[in-house]
Amino acid sequence: xxxxxxxxxxxxxxxxxxxxxxxxxxxxxxxxxxxxxxxxxxxxxxxxxxxxxxxxxxxxxxxxxxxxxxxxxxxxxxxxxxxxxxxxxxxxxxxxxxxxxxxxxxxxxxxxxxxxxxxxxxxxxxxxxxxxxxxxxxxxxxxxxxxxxxxxxxxxxxxxxxxxxxxxxxxxxxxxxxxxxxxxxxxxxxxxxxxxxxxxxxxxxxxxxxxxxxxxxxxxxxxxxxxxxxxxxxxxxxxxxxxxxxxxxxxxxxxxxxxxxxxxxxxxxxxxxxxxxxxxxxxxxxxxxxxxxxxxxxxxxxxxxxxxxxxxxxxxxxxxxxxxxxxxxxxxxxxxxxxxxxxxxxxxxxxxxxxxxxxxxxxxxxxxxxxxxxxxxxxxxxxxxxxxxxxxxxx
Ligand SMILES: *Cc1c(COP(=O)(O)O)cnc(C)c1O
Numbered sequence: 001x002x003x004x005x006x007x008x009x010x011x012x013x014x015x016x017x018x019x020x021x022x023x024x025x026x027x028x029x030x031x032x033x034x035x036x037x038x039x040x041x042x043x044x045x046x047x048x049x050x051x052x053x054x055x056x057x058x059x060x061x062x063x064x065x066x067x068x069x070x071x072x073x074x075x076x077x078x079x080x081x082x083x084x085x086x087x088x089x090x091x092x093x094x095x096x097x098x099x100x101x102x103x104x105x106x107x108x109x110x111x112x113x114x115x116x117x118x119x120x121x122x123x124x125x126x127x128x129x130x131x132x133x134x135x136x137x138x139x140x141x142x143x144x145x146x147x148x149x150x151x152x153x154x155x156x157x158x159x160x161x162x163x164x165x166x167x168x169x170x171x172x173x174x175x176x177x178x179x180x181x182x183x184x185x186x187x188x189x190x191x192x193x194x195x196x197x198x199x200x201x202x203x204x205x206x207x208x209x210x211x212x213x214x215x216x217x218x219x220x221x222x223x224x225x226x227x228x229x230x231x232x233x234x235x236x237x238x239x240x241x242x243x244x245x246x247x248x249x250x251x252x253x254x255x256x257x258x259x260x261x262x263x264x265x266x267x268x269x270x271x272x273x274x275x276x277x278x279x280x281x282x283x284x285x286x287x288x289x290x291x292x293x294x295x296x297x298x299x300x301x302x303x304x305x306x307x308x309x310x311x312x313x314x315x316x317x318x319x320x321x322x323x324x325x326x327x328x329x330x331x332x333x334x335x336x337x338x339x340x341x342x343x344x345x346x347x348x349x350x351x352x353x354x355x356x357x358x359x360x361x362x363x364x365x366x367x368x369x370x371x372x373x374x375x376x377x378x379x380x381x382x383x384x385x386x387x388x389x390x391x392x393x394x395x
Contacts, residue, residue, distance in 0.1 A: 003248040003315070003324055004204075009197025012321060014314035017196035019284045022180045026188070027284075029103070031198045037102050038095070038205055050094050051209060054127070055084045057091075059210075061217035061373070066345040073366035076227070078214055078375040080239060081350065087378030088207060088239045089120040093189055095206035097124040100187035107131045107186045111175040113140055113168035114305030115147025116378070117191030122156035132156040135174040137166040144305070146382070165299055168309065172283055192236025193313035196284030200237075200313050207242025214373055215246055222371060229364070231256040231374040233356040234327070235271075235306050237313030239377040248319070254326070257316060258360040260302035261329035271300035272329040273312040274320045282311035288320075303332035303386065304352035306378075330359035337392045338362075339380065344394070351378030352386060 009015050009031075017027055037043050051057040060079045068075045080088040100108060108130050112118030118134040125132035134151055138160040141148055151158050164170035179188045193200040193207075211230075219225040230247060232240035234257045247253040262270035270276065270290075277288030280295060290298045290310040302308040312320075319325035330338075338358035343349050350358060354377045366372065380387065 003319060003322070005197070005201040005315070009201070011315045011318035014285070014287050014317040014321070015197055015200060016286050017284055018281045018286060019196050020180070023176065026179055026183045027196050033103055034099060034198050034202050037099050038202070043098060043102065046098055047095055051091065055090050055094065056082060057209065058213040058217070059083060061214060061221065063221065064346050067342065070341070070345060071361050071366055072368055073370040073372055075372045075374060076218070077348070078210060078243065078373055080210065081348070081354070081376045081379035085120055085123055086381060087116060087120070087351065088210065088242060089117055089191060090123065091209055091242065092191065092203050092206045092238060093117075093120040093124045096187070096189045096202070097128050097130065100130070100189070101128060103187065105185060105187035107133070107182065108189055109133045109135070109175050109178050109186055110189045110191065111135045111168065111171040112191070113137070113171070113308065115140065115144040115151070116306055118156070118158070119147050119150050119154070120191070121189050122151040122154035125156060126154045133178065134158050135161055135171040135178070137161050137168060137171045139166040140168065140171070167299070169297060192238040193241045193315055194236040194283050194285060194311060200285065200315055203238050204241035204245055204315060207238050208245035210239070210242035210375065211244060211246040214243070218371070218373070226250060226252050227371040227373040229254045229256055229366075229370060229372040231258070231357050231360060231372060233258045233307060233353050233377060234312060234316055235260075235309050235353060236311070237316040239375055241313065241315055243373070243375045248324070255319065255324060256360055256364065257319070257325050257327045258330045258356040259312070259327055260304055260307035260356055261331035261334070262301045262303070264331055265329050269301040270329070271302040271308050271310070273310065274317070274327040275329050277312065285311070285314050287311050287314045287317045303335065304356065306351070306353040307356060328360045328363050330356040333392070334359040336387065336390045339387060340392055340394060348376065349380035349384075350376050351380050352383045353377055
């Protein structure tokens with residue numbers, strides 16, 4: 001038994017491809033091609049060269065001395081915040097644009113909420129000279145002005161979506177509509193381990209470079225290739241999937257996932273999908289979804305725009321259902337406090353999303369000999385205004 005995807009595109013009872021008939025050909029074309037391409041020597045050579053020379057990989061595995069002292073164990077930080085464009089998302093967009101090119105596609109579409117995936121997509125489109133259209137809810141366009149300007153500067157067309165709540169869910173619907181209308185020349189880059197099979201598996205594989213590096217780096221620095229704990233935040237699940245990929249079937253490693261508690265899981269303002277979600281279908285996958293009694297998807301809330309997703313990747317839903325992973329909700333205030341703590345102890349300002357993984361540290365009980373690897377998925381530059389509005393009482 002494995003916690004990775006099976007032949008049918010499922011993780012236990014989660015996953016699959018629940019899509020309208022009109023998208024069947026697009027998704028099937030992708031399913032038939034992705035493994036062949038991702039495993040070819042020629043793809044791997046170009047992918048790894050770009051990860052090295054363009055993204056700046058391998059990202060460091062940094063032994064955080066003062067943070068370790070604070071929590072009474074050995075904490076290593078996997079520094080995805082040091083990547084080009086400031087987060088792990090670029091690993092995935094580079095992989096998918098190389099795949100799109102090999103499938104003969106010339107036009108790229110994407111959806112974005114906070115704008116981080118939109119910027120990562122616009123970046124690789126500039127890099128490869130591809131046309132780029134990014135769908136973004138009008139509310140998000142107004143909230144995330146800088147990312148919109150970045151996408152435009154990179155040459156992308158940003159389409160504000162005015163249906164529904166004008167946020168991520170509505171932008172996703174619009175991107176799917178576009179794909180239906182342009183199946184021949186268009187490739188849809190999804191930004192996380194969500195969507196219909198094969199997307200969750202494909203994105204996890206492209207992000208798995210994170211755990212591939214952790215193995216090597218831990219062996220060099222610790223003399224063993226596995227930690228006792230792996231910790232990451234979960235929105236859709238891509239940085240977590242990358243962090244755990246090569247360890248997921250290794251029972252020596254405890255997996256800890258932090259989801260966004262928002263103002264508290266019982267407050268009605270939360271994005272804690274594992275704590276609250278019920279089985280449903282979202283973006284073409286069967287997984288836990290935050291929904292009301294009528295099965296309507298509820299608008300999620302988190303201080304962190306990147307974790308503010310009403311579903312969760314099918315891989316992670318299964319890890320939680322099988323109790324392979326511990327999933328802890330971390331509330332806004334706990335995340336902000338953890339971000340200030342990392343900043344003052346280590347001189348690293350984390351993204352608000354990553355701050356949720358850090359906020360889970362105080363909920364754990366570590367032994368002094370425990371080795372913990374925690375992924376800092378992105379840098380906090382984009383979140384400075386939010387941090388300054390929420391200064392906690394500091395010791
Ligand atoms: C988008 C984002 C996330 C959440 O997405 P996952 O797919 O769950 O990784 C986390 N951290 C940062 C910095 C992000 O930009």
